[in-house]
Amino acid sequence: MNNKEKLRKAGLRPTKQRMIIADILLDGINRHFTAENLQNEINSSGNSMSIATIYNCLKKFRNCGLIKQVESSKDTAIFDTNINQHHHFLDEETGELIDIENQEVNLHKLPKIPQGYRNNGVEVLIKIKKQI
Amino acid sequence: MNNKEKLRKAGLRPTKQRMIIADILLDGINRHFTAENLQNEINSSGNSMSIATIYNCLKKFRNCGLIKQVESSKDTAIFDTNINQHHHFLDEETGELIDIENQEVNLHKLPKIPQGYRNNGVEVLIKIKKQI
DNA sequence: AAGTAGTTTAGAACGATTTTAAAGTAAAAA
DNA sequence: TTTTTACTTTAAAATCGTTCTAAACTACTT
Known part of the structure; x- marks a missing residue:
């Protein structure tokens, strides 16, 4: 298409x-x-x-x-062309984002979605820090 | 103290x-x-x-x-007095955040942290939407 | 070809946050 | 203590990303 x-x-x-x-x-x-x-x-x-x-x-x-x-507390909105469910590493100091493929993360147990709501996507954010 | x-x-x-x-x-x-x-x-x-x-x-x-x-793409910064590792439900329409205790989520498999970095905390965000 | 509904535009406006530089205050040194 | 120093607070201005405005434009429908 x-x-x-x-x-x-x-x-x-x-x-x-x-x-x-x-x-x-x-x-x-x-x-x-x-x-x-x-x-x-x-x-x-x-x-x-x-x-x-x-x-x-x-x-x-x-x-x-x-x-x-992308959900991020940076002052500038960040967009992502990857529209599949996936996750991110975030270097909080630089704001750099690195993709994590969905299958790299295994969410074994998830809490019950609150009454009256439905699950609309899960995002895992792994904050990382440069080693000295 | x-x-x-x-x-x-x-x-x-x-x-x-x-x-x-x-x-x-x-x-x-x-x-x-x-x-x-x-x-x-x-x-x-x-x-x-x-x-x-x-x-x-x-x-x-x-x-x-x-x-x-809190990592959130809202235009206003949101702070959290809960400093333990924990997670959130987010209603993207209203911006409402609900805490999820760390033990409610079981991250079974995590990707390898990139070379030269260390893990600095994991945040799971479950986006939820009000049912009609 | 004409109508209409949606789109683009420059520039103004907005709102959250940060900067400025001067006045104030807490802690350290004498 | 008193003096000195470094840090903190303040109101107001500035900044910066983003949204609004309203006029001009364009894609699609009739």
Whole structure:
């Protein structure tokens, strides 16, 4: 399925700007990035667009499940092109994130989901620190 | 150990402002809060201080391990008085966090920590969604 | 071809957090 | 003690990521 079809399927009108972003993000390669990182990639690709459009697009893509947003207490939002359930190492000092494939973690026992809720995904974060 | 001793032990000068905050936070009760929540509690206790002091103090307390900061992509930093390793349910729609005791989760298999790093704590986040 | 609903844009606005630099305070030294 | 020193607090300004605004534009439908 090409990117135009992916956007249509997600209910998003495939505008010029969204296609530029889709061509960068939806290439099957897993990566973490911020809105600013993406803006730089857009510019390097010879295109340009308003930062508001980039934020709008990231929010739409995320809400449609085309990308994920990583849970992180950094001051800048971090997005992830890996939309499969997976986990992360986090170096809290640098903010660096490293993917952990889902099968690398075995969650043997999980607590009961609170009454009236359903499980919507599990994320394991292993905080790591550089050894001296 | 009283709060003055706790601050001293953490290498923090027990100033009037830090004692006010310690008296609110270090009472052994587990809770999640933002800087603004804390300011409201300070005000309700008949005290007051600059918001800059509150942020400075939260950062110092966190760096000393007296409190934790929760990994969350919300736009407001969330702190946690529960400093033991534990986990959370997160309702992504409301931002509500619910504690999960460490023994409620059994991490059977963990990936190898990257070369040159050491494990600095594991946090499991179970995202939950209200059922319709 | 015309209509309409959704999208992009630059720039203003926003809100959480940090910085500034001056005044204040706790601890250490004399 | 008193003096000195280093640390802390403060209000206000600044910063920075992100969102809003409202006007211009564009994709799709009729």
